[in-house]
Amino acid sequence: MRRYLLPGVLAIALLATAGWAVYQRNQSREYHTYLDLQFQRQFYELIGHVENAQVDLSKAMVSGSSKDMTKYLYDTLQQAYLAQEKLTQLPFHHATIRKTEKFLNQLGDYSTAMANKSIEGITLSESEFGTLRELQTYANFLARELIEMQQQVVSGGINFGDLRREGNRDLERVNEQMKNFRLINIEERMQEYPELIYDGPFSEHIKDIKPRLSGKEISSDEAIIAAKNALKDQELQDLRLVGKIENTTIPGYYLRGTQGRGNGPEVSVAVSRVGGRIIWFLNPRDIKESKLEKEEAKRIAEDFLKQKGYNDMVATYTMAAEGQMVVNFAYKQEDIIVYSDLIKVKVALDNGEIIGMEAEGYLTTHHKRDIKKPTITEEAAREKLNSAVEVEYSRLALIPMPGNKEILSYEFKVKFGKDHYLIYIDAETGEQRRILLMIQQEDGTLVI
Amino acid sequence: MKKPICILLSMLLTVLFVFSLYIDGTQAQTLAWGSQGDEVRLMQTKLKDWGFYDGPISGTFGELTFEAVKKFQRHNGLTVDGVVGPQTRAALGLPSKSKPPADSVSRGVSRSDDVNLLARTIHAEAKGEPYEGMVAVGAVILNRVKHPAFPNTIAGVVYQPCAFEPVKNGAINQAPSDQAFKAARDALNGWDPTGGAIYFWNPATATSKWIWTRRITLTIGRHVFALE
Numbered sequence: 001m002r003r004y005l006l007p008g009v010l011a012i013a014l015l016a017t018a019g020w021a022v023y024q025r026n027q028s029r030e031y032h033t034y035l036d037l038q039f040q041r042q043f044y045e046l047i048g049h050v051e052n053a054q055v056d057l058s059k060a061m062v063s064g065s066s067k068d069m070t071k072y073l074y075d076t077l078q079q080a081y082l083a084q085e086k087l088t089q090l091p092f093h094h095a096t097i098r099k100t101e102k103f104l105n106q107l108g109d110y111s112t113a114m115a116n117k118s119i120e121g122i123t124l125s126e127s128e129f130g131t132l133r134e135l136q137t138y139a140n141f142l143a144r145e146l147i148e149m150q151q152q153v154v155s156g157g158i159n160f161g162d163l164r165r166e167g168n169r170d171l172e173r174v175n176e177q178m179k180n181f182r183l184i185n186i187e188e189r190m191q192e193y194p195e196l197i198y199d200g201p202f203s204e205h206i207k208d209i210k211p212r213l214s215g216k217e218i219s220s221d222e223a224i225i226a227a228k229n230a231l232k233d234q235e236l237q238d239l240r241l242v243g244k245i246e247n248t249t250i251p252g253y254y255l256r257g258t259q260g261r262g263n264g265p266e267v268s269v270a271v272s273r274v275g276g277r278i279i280w281f282l283n284p285r286d287i288k289e290s291k292l293e294k295e296e297a298k299r300i301a302e303d304f305l306k307q308k309g310y311n312d313m314v315a316t317y318t319m320a321a322e323g324q325m326v327v328n329f330a331y332k333q334e335d336i337i338v339y340s341d342l343i344k345v346k347v348a349l350d351n352g353e354i355i356g357m358e359a360e361g362y363l364t365t366h367h368k369r370d371i372k373k374p375t376i377t378e379e380a381a382r383e384k385l386n387s388a389v390e391v392e393y394s395r396l397a398l399i400p401m402p403g404n405k406e407i408l409s410y411e412f413k414v415k416f417g418k419d420h421y422l423i424y425i426d427a428e429t430g431e432q433r434r435i436l437l438m439i440q441q442e443d444g445t446l447v448i
Numbered sequence: 449m450k451k452p453i454c455i456l457l458s459m460l461l462t463v464l465f466v467f468s469l470y471i472d473g474t475q476a477q478t479l480a481w482g483s484q485g486d487e488v489r490l491m492q493t494k495l496k497d498w499g500f501y502d503g504p505i506s507g508t509f510g511e512l513t514f515e516a517v518k519k520f521q522r523h524n525g526l527t528v529d530g531v532v533g534p535q536t537r538a539a540l541g542l543p544s545k546s547k548p549p550a551d552s553v554s555r556g557v558s559r560s561d562d563v564n565l566l567a568r569t570i571h572a573e574a575k576g577e578p579y580e581g582m583v584a585v586g587a588v589i590l591n592r593v594k595h596p597a598f599p600n601t602i603a604g605v606v607y608q609p610c611a612f613e614p615v616k617n618g619a620i621n622q623a624p625s626d627q628a629f630k631a632a633r634d635a636l637n638g639w640d641p642t643g644g645a646i647y648f649w650n651p652a653t654a655t656s657k658w659i660w661t662r663r664i665t666l667t668i669g670r671h672v673f674a675l676e
Contacts, residue, residue, distance in 0.1 A: 081600075088599040091609035095658050098597040105596035202596040247663045247675055248643025254666055256578075268580040270641065280639055284579035284627065319637070322630065326637050344638055358639050383533030384478065388546035417548025439554035 032161045039160030042086045043153060047146045049083035053107065054139035060111075061132055066118040073115035080108035080139075091160055096183050099190035100142065102202075107135050109202040113402075116199075120431070131196065138193050145186050199403035209404065211250050212367040215275025220244075223253040226276035227269045230308060233354065234267055234283065235260050245270060245279075250363055252279050259283065277363055278308075283355040287323035290349035294320060300352050301327040301345040310362075313343060323349050324356075331362065333369060337397040340365040340406060371398065374408060374427035381410040381425040384432060389414040389421070399424055399434065409433055479532035483509040487542065491532065494540055495520060562602050563632050566590075568621070569606050570635075571628035572614030574671070581668040582628060584642045586635025588673065591646050597676075598646065642666065645673035 053076050060072035084104035087097060114124060114132065124132075195204040218226065220241045228239055239257035252272045258264050265285040272279050292300075298315055305313050313329040314337065320326075324346055331341035346356030378394055385391065397411040409424040420438040425431070479488060488509050495501035495513070500520045503512035514530045521528045524539050532540065566586050574585040592598035592605045599605050607615060614620045624632075642648075647662050648671045654660075662674035 085599065085604065088604055088608050093610050094597075094608075095656075101599075102597040105600070109596070201594070243666050243668075245643055245666045247665050250643070254641075254668070266578065268578065268641070280641065282580050282583065282634065282639065282641075284630065321633060342638075346634075346637075356634070356639065358637075360640065360643075361638075380527060380529075383527065383529075383531065383535060385534060386477065386546055387534035387537050388548070417550075418552040419548075419554055437553055437557070439557055 036159055036161040039090055040153060042089050043150070043160070046083055046086040046090070047143070047150060049079045049086060050104075050139060050143045050146055053079035053083060053104075054136055054143050057107075057111070057132065057136045057139060061129070061136065066121065066123060069124075070115045070118045073111045073118070076111040077108045077115065080104050080111065084108070092183065096187060099187045100183070103138060103142070103190050103193060106196055106202050107139060110135060110196055110198055113198045113203075128198075131194070131198075134194060138190070141189060142186060149183075199401070199405065201402050203403055209249050209364060211274075211364045213250060213272060213275050213277065213363045215277075217273055218271075218276045220253050223271040223273075223276060224255060227255055227257075227271050227278065227281075230278050231267075231269065231281060234281075236267060236269075237261065237264075239269075242268075250274075250279055250360060259285070272363060277359065278357055279360055279363060280358045281356060283353075285348075285355065287348050287355075288350040290323050292347075292349045292352050294318060294325060297325045297347040297349055297352065298327055301325075301329075301347050301354070304345055304354050304357075305329060305343065310343060320349065325349055326356075331366060333371065333398075335396065336371055336408070337395065337411070338369065338406075339397060340400045369398070369406075371408060372428075374410070376427060376430050378410055381427065381430060382412070384425050384430050385412060385414065385423060386416075389416045389423075392420070396427065397424070401433070407433060413438075479509060479537075481509055481511075481514050481530065488513070491540060491542060492516075494542075563629065563636060564624070565602055565606060566635065567624035567629045567632035569612065569614070570631050571624035572619040572622060573612060574628075574631075574669075575625075577669040577671065579627060579631060580641045581671060582631035583634045583639050584645070584668050584671070584673060585648060586632050587640040587642050588645050588648050590635055591640070591642070591644055595646050595676075641668065642673040643675075645675055647674045648672060 056072050056075040056079055060069050060076060063069040063072055081104075084101060087101060087104065110131065114128060117124060117128075197204055224239050224241065228236060234257075236257035236259060239255055241253055242256050243254045245252045245254050250272050251274075252270050255269045255271065257267055257269070259267050265283055267281065267283045269281040270279040271277065297320075298318060302313070302315065310329075312332045314332050316328050316330045316337065316339070318325055318327045327345050327347065329343045329345065331338040340361060342361035344356075344358040345354060347353070348355045374396065382391060382394070392413045392415060394410050394412045396408065398406045398408055399411075401407055408427040410427055412423045412425065414421050414423055422434075422436040422438060424433045424435075426433050479491065484507055486507065489505055489507040492501055492503070492505045492507070492513060495516045496505065498520070500523070501513065501516035503510075503516070517532060517536070518528050518530045520526075520540070521530070521536060526536055526539060532542070566589060569589060570582050570585050574582045577585075589602060589605050593600060593602055599608055606612065606620070610616075612620070643665045645665050647659060649656075649659050650670050651672055652670065659674075662676065664672055664674045666673055
């Protein structure tokens with residue numbers, strides 16, 4: 001009897017293992033199927049949205065009035081946006097779909113820009129209509145290719161679950177697989193669509209910003225000296241070049257140094273190659289219990305900027321969290337706040353030390369502007385507000401708009417119910433340009 | 449629909465994600481030529497009673513109403529523009545019906561989720577990197593949100609399939625370190641050590657040749673950062 005015991009136990013163990021394996025396999029197959037079906041659903045929705053986008057766009061073009069056109073352009077925007085959202089949830093490698101993603105984003109963005117134009121009663125120009133027509137052609141092409149692809153999905157030629165596994169690994173192999181897909185064709189075709197320049201965030205010209213920063217080119221040694229001088233209070237030891245910053249709006253030198261003697265925190269600094277200015281610096285030291293009042297911290301930040309030669313900067317808002325406070329400064333030219341020329345200063349609330357600065361916005365855009373006088377009075381602008389709001393203050397501000405534009409506007413801080421809002425009324429046309437909700441939180445005032 | 453995107457451009461203005469919120473003030477809006485409705489009717493009645501208007505009570509703001517409003521404004525020392533804004537509205541005694549939301553709107557807005565998600569991604573992707581390297585990873589994610597070839601929300605970018613290894617293996621669910629949290633805040637506040645990069649990779653483990661064809665901005669710690 002005894003000699004059957006061991007084989008018996010082993011046999012049972014084997015059966016149990018086999019059972020367990022089958023169960024696991026079924027489970028994993030179930031998950032795989034579930035995932036594949038989720039992806040298929042997204043794929044179907046993607047097709048639907050692309051189809052709708054191209055149809056809506058054609059309806060916009062055929063519309064008789066700018067009112068109808070606006071409506072269909074907003075529909076196009078929504079469909080393009082949803083299509084893009086669905087596409088980015090599918091397990092395609094970024095390199096194989098980036099042009100298509102970009103196309104969908106720009107399609108939506110361009111539609112918005114055109115809808116905003118026609119809502120203001122501006123009729124679109126010949127070339128703008130041309131662009132819409134061209135976009136429609138590409139959207140139509142995309143829809144047709146996706147419909148073809150759908151056939152393969154239906155016939156089981158494409159399994160999204162498998163794709164997910166390959167996606168992260170080898171692009172070559174993914175590409176091999178993608179050949180069955182029409183995505184490769186689509187990407188190739190999408191290379192050709194024209195660069196779009198318009199008033200929107202995804203417009204082509206936004207990328208190529210020329211910085212206003214001027215001065216002489218400096219070497220890395222000079223950059224180290226410049227950083228040492230600018231950040232004297234940090235008492236940086238052993239400041240050295242780590243690398244160069246290239247291809248960016250403001251090329252520069254990336255430096256590191258140790259604060260104080262011995263084992264202080266490692267402080268990192270970026271100094272611009274032109275002019276030797278601090279682009280940003282960060283001191284990541286631990287912060288102890290807060291002792292400073294917010295007002296005091298703000299004053300310290302103001303003094304720091306003055307000392308660095310940044311005059312005429314006004315604090316526009318502050319935000320404190322985890323023992324540190326970030327103060328935002330904007331440039332002020334003849335009593336007009338210029339929001340684009342932005343510098344941020346970070347103050348440690350335990351001892352009032354400056355532990356960070358960020359000046360890329362200022363260095364990129366700051367220049368002496370030729371600001372026109374407002375054409376409408378403050379009172380007339382106030383008349384454009386909703387009569388249910390309580391105005392707390394108003395001032396002139398130059399605000400950045402999509403497409404790297406700046407417009408002069410009256411900034412009204414108003415109260416509506418329990419909340420504060422900032423409302424911007426165009427000082428030339430009286431149009432309402434933007435509304436921001438100010439969020440009061442324990443840790444400070446956030447403008448959202 | 450695209451609101452959260454338009455918003456990103458205002459980062460210069462606000463640094464943070466700016467949600468343009470529109471006050472629903474349909475009933476306290478400015479009345480002008482072309483306006484229609486009960487409010488116009490009420491205004492025409494009032495103007496008629498006071499002898500500024502002798503047209504029909506039509507509910508449509510046309511030429512006669514326009515002239516009447518101008519007359520009324522001149523008489524009351526208001527800006528004579530024929531547009532019924534807050535002051536003219538008050539002088540006419542038209543009720544302001546736009547009621548603010550019952551509760552504070554800002555209580556329904558939280559950035560802590562964004563900070564948390566960003567901090568977890570930074571923690572999973574850049575553990576053991578220099579501090580600015582952590583901020584840089586956060587900045588790349590935010591730069592992707594603003595870039596047309598990527599999804600338009602932080603969650604969309606982080607959870608995009610095949611984008612980040614830690615998302616695939618679940619490391620993203622680990623609790624972030626204090627440093628990662630701080631770095632996430634700095635990135636959200638606008639610190640971008642990468643100069644606008646949308647890619648980063650570790651040369652020791654990256655296998656794709658394609659990635660090396662991008663325009664490199666700088667190297668921080670083990671990561672190379674690059675533009676399109």
